[in-house]
Amino acid sequence: MTTDRKKFIVSHAPYWHNGSSISERSYNIMFAAIPAILMGLIQYGGPAMSVLSLSISTAMLWELLMNKIMKHPFSIGDGNSAVIGLLFGMMVPASLPWWVVITGTFVAVVIGKVIFGGIGANAFHPVLVSISVLTISWGNHFDFDSALVHYNFDFVTIYPLVALKYFGVSAISDYSVADLLMGKQIGGIGSTFGIGLIIGGIYLIIRRIIRWEISVSFLAGIILTAAIFNISNPEQYANPIFHLLTGYTLIGAFFLATEDSSSPVNTVAMIIYGLGGGILTVVIRNIGTYVDGVVFAILLMNLINPLLDKIRPKAIGKVA
Amino acid sequence: MIKRLKIGLKTPVIEYARFGVTPGEAKKIATPEQVTLYCKRPYDYKNLPSLKAGDSVKTGQKVALFDNNNDDVIVASATGTVASVEPFVSDFGKSYIAVKIDTADSDDIENLFEIEDQVEETDPVEEGETEKEQDEEIQEEKAQPPALGDVLSILKYVPGALECDTLSNPGKPIKTIVVSGADTDLIVKSQKFAVQSQGNNLKKGLRILKDISGAEKVILALPNDLVQGFGSVGVEVKGINNQFPSALPALIMKDILDTPLPEEKSCEDMGITFLNAEAVAALGSAYNTNIMPVEKTVTVIMKDGRDVLVSARIGTPVKEIFRELDITLNDGDRIIFGGPMMGTAFYSVEQPIQQNTDAIMVQDNENVQLVSDTPCINCGECIGVCPAKIPVNMLVRFLEAGQYQDAADLYDLYSCVECGLCSFVCVSRIPIFQYIKLAKYELARINEAEATNDD
Numbered sequence: 001m002t003t004d005r006k007k008f009i010v011s012h013a014p015y016w017h018n019g020s021s022i023s024e025r026s027y028n029i030m031f032a033a034i035p036a037i038l039m040g041l042i043q044y045g046g047p048a049m050s051v052l053s054l055s056i057s058t059a060m061l062w063e064l065l066m067n068k069i070m071k072h073p074f075s076i077g078d079g080n081s082a083v084i085g086l087l088f089g090m091m092v093p094a095s096l097p098w099w100v101v102i103t104g105t106f107v108a109v110v111i112g113k114v115i116f117g118g119i120g121a122n123a124f125h126p127v128l129v130s131i132s133v134l135t136i137s138w139g140n141h142f143d144f145d146s147a148l149v150h151y152n153f154d155f156v157t158i159y160p161l162v163a164l165k166y167f168g169v170s171a172i173s174d175y176s177v178a179d180l181l182m183g184k185q186i187g188g189i190g191s192t193f194g195i196g197l198i199i200g201g202i203y204l205i206i207r208r209i210i211r212w213e214i215s216v217s218f219l220a221g222i223i224l225t226a227a228i229f230n231i232s233n234p235e236q237y238a239n240p241i242f243h244l245l246t247g248y249t250l251i252g253a254f255f256l257a258t259e260d261s262s263s264p265v266n267t268v269a270m271i272i273y274g275l276g277g278g279i280l281t282v283v284i285r286n287i288g289t290y291v292d293g294v295v296f297a298i299l300l301m302n303l304i305n306p307l308l309d310k311i312r313p314k315a316i317g318k319v320a
Numbered sequence: 321m322i323k324r325l326k327i328g329l330k331t332p333v334i335e336y337a338r339f340g341v342t343p344g345e346a347k348k349i350a351t352p353e354q355v356t357l358y359c360k361r362p363y364d365y366k367n368l369p370s371l372k373a374g375d376s377v378k379t380g381q382k383v384a385l386f387d388n389n390n391d392d393v394i395v396a397s398a399t400g401t402v403a404s405v406e407p408f409v410s411d412f413g414k415s416y417i418a419v420k421i422d423t424a425d426s427d428d429i430e431n432l433f434e435i436e437d438q439v440e441e442t443d444p445v446e447e448g449e450t451e452k453e454q455d456e457e458i459q460e461e462k463a464q465p466p467a468l469g470d471v472l473s474i475l476k477y478v479p480g481a482l483e484c485d486t487l488s489n490p491g492k493p494i495k496t497i498v499v500s501g502a503d504t505d506l507i508v509k510s511q512k513f514a515v516q517s518q519g520n521n522l523k524k525g526l527r528i529l530k531d532i533s534g535a536e537k538v539i540l541a542l543p544n545d546l547v548q549g550f551g552s553v554g555v556e557v558k559g560i561n562n563q564f565p566s567a568l569p570a571l572i573m574k575d576i577l578d579t580p581l582p583e584e585k586s587c588e589d590m591g592i593t594f595l596n597a598e599a600v601a602a603l604g605s606a607y608n609t610n611i612m613p614v615e616k617t618v619t620v621i622m623k624d625g626r627d628v629l630v631s632a633r634i635g636t637p638v639k640e641i642f643r644e645l646d647i648t649l650n651d652g653d654r655i656i657f658g659g660p661m662m663g664t665a666f667y668s669v670e671q672p673i674q675q676n677t678d679a680i681m682v683q684d685n686e687n688v689q690l691v692s693d694t695p696c697i698n699c700g701e702c703i704g705v706c707p708a709k710i711p712v713n714m715l716v717r718f719l720e721a722g723q724y725q726d727a728a729d730l731y732d733l734y735s736c737v738e739c740g741l742c743s744f745v746c747v748s749r750i751p752i753f754q755y756i757k758l759a760k761y762e763l764a765r766i767n768e769a770e771a772t773n774d775d
């Protein structure tokens with residue numbers, strides 16, 4: 001029989017796969033970011049486009065370069081570095097100088113990811129590592145008010161959280177909820193369009209790309225803490241809705257806190273992680289020196305993630 | 321490959337094949353020119369089998385491989401002459417003795433027991449008596465229950481028999497026997513088919529087990545949609561839900577018997593053992609007909625995902641089945657014994673059907689999914705699907721590093737029920753299930769080596 005000489009593939013079970021892949025996840029994240037980015041492009045035009053293109057392309061190039069140097073197989077196809085570049089671009093002002101963008105993606109990809117051991121091994125969200133390093137080094141470029149001073153908008157052109165911090169609650173009455181939701185506030189290129197970010201987030205949740213427990217508990221943490229502050233002293237502290245729709249809150253809830261490798265996977269741990277991130281965010285905003293607390297709050301939660309993830313259900317058959 | 325758009329908050333559930341109302345006939349595969357039977361004992365060059373090429377055997381005959389040894393036997397599934405008796409190495413290095421038999425044109429069937437009058441003598445059918453009543457009458461007339469030894473020695477070789485000897489281990493008395501009519505893997509229908517098409521034999525087998533096994537309890541576990549109709553047998557009937565992998569023994573223990581299996585313990589340590597419905601039906605049939613059943617029902621899963629039930633003699637090389645079903649194979653295709661989640665891939669079309677071959681699956685090379693060497697990205701999908709609640713994301717890190725003992729101590733390696741779901745969903749396409757099996761195998765080897773060193 002001729003079939004006798006055929007070579008068959010022998011491998012281990014299972015022989016089926018549900019078809020998911022890292023690249024599928026990356027492309028879905030990029031897809032979900034489109035509404036928020038479009039609004040950024042409409043508002044900030046060409047410069048926003050250049051910042052985004054530069055950040056995505058350099059993030060990918062850094063990864064390619066590191067692959068070459070470390071003689072690893074090329075991994076840019078998985079789209080992870082493109083996502084890093086994209087998120088970086090979404091968080092920064094459209095006026096960011098090109099060399100800051102390139103440095104930023106370098107820090108994100110090389111220091112935030114590759115040095116930790118590559119995809120899946122990064123303890124912190126690479127983009128947050130980068131943003132925090134850059135804010136500390138070149139804070140002036142991240143001061144949205146001075147950075148975006150040349151734009152003429154038909155809405156209040158003071159970064160809402162700055163208004164809150166330096167002019168108090170009375171100043172924030174100028175911001176209407178509808179404006180905030182529609183992206184009529186200054187901020188990072190893809191961080192201000194509330195509705196767009198929420199739509200993207202819901203898309204990622206129902207496609208099971210991100211873990212909804214994290215997003216929901218993060219937002220719950222923000223609302224609860226802001227409400228407590230607000231109730232204790234409405235003159236000094238803004239209401240929860242304001243906190244929810246300004247700064248990096250929404251992009252944080254759906255795109256940053258949910259990064260796979262730096263967040264927990266067990267239910268209880270995810271809820272503590274999310275709540276903790278939300279609480280810290282508002283605490284930093286209300287009591288700390290920084291105007292926005294999302295970046296440091298999530299980084300802090302990233303730090304304790306390995307501890308949190310020890311809280312897990314007992315496997316079947318475990319006696320102790 | 322299953323590819324579905326994943327939408328929703330909850331982890332998607334994978335369901336077992338539902339069986340139609342009419343089971344239909346299994347396609348009968350003709351007796352091949354040669355059958356290959358395995359005796360699960362390593363080939364020892366210092367102690368050569370006394371069974372030799374040229375010896376003739378009869379269908380259903382118990383053939384001892386060694387003189388004065390009733391343990392190492394095969395049950396000839398066809399009439400003919402022994403062509404060879406040789407060593408065979410299976411997966412994970414398990415070593416067997418393979419007996420090849422050239423089959424003769426006609427079947428010469430050996431009866432199970434010496435024909436005594438009462439079995440042969442047929443009662444004249446009394447008016448108005450159904451066949452079943454008559455059946456029971458014969459049994460009552462005999463009034464002599466089958467001997468335990470006979471039953472055990474039949475159960476060990478019938479189609480559907482599992483690779484174990486659990487009922488007769490004096491060290492581990494069995495209190496509960498679970499007869500499962502649910503196929504453990506996806507798409508496979510062979511056990512369900514036995515339940516549907518051999519109901520009466522199954523009932524007979526269950527009665528025999530109940531009467532003579534000495535177990536306190538016999539439980540018949542059936543897929544929820546098949547539980548009807550077994551109330552009269554006098555055994556407890558339980559339903560198994562349709563969500564994969566509920567039909568695995570470990571999960572039946574947890575969900576139905578309320579005795580989750582402690583890690584590193586076997587069902588038998590807990591006084592519970594599992595039998596397949598097909599084996600018990602075959603036991604019933606053996607007593608009903610005084611002939612050892614030798615035909616195995618196999619679900620063949622084709623390249624396009626369709627499935628066909630066939631019935632072939634144990635020992636039939638799969639190529640015969642492929643030929644009759646017009647399945648053509650090419651380089652790079654995959655032949656799998658078992659189902660898509662838990663089967664074992666083989667490299668040869670000569671591989672014979674064995675007692676426990678419930679399914680054969682062929683996969684076109686286009687659909688062969690290759691694993692990758694991407695590390696775990698911590699997406700958490702595996703955590704959501706694992707029925708044993710294992711932190712697979714952590715476990716896999718230790719397994720990839722070869723730290724098997726830590727994997728067992730810290731991350732629940734031994735709780736794994738081996739369902740394969742984690743590999744199925746892994747976004748990084750890590751062969752997690754393979755790592756798990758390898759780790760268990762390596763640890764067992766290390767422990768064994770330590771045990772021998774201690775002696």
Ligand code: SF4
Nearest residue numbers: 706736737739740742
């Ligand atoms: S094979 Fe994977 S999913 Fe199944 S029990 Fe084991 S670890 Fe869990």
Ligand code: SF4
Nearest residue numbers: 696697699700702746
């Ligand atoms: S499914 Fe794969 S990649 Fe995702 S957490 Fe589990 S092992 Fe890691």
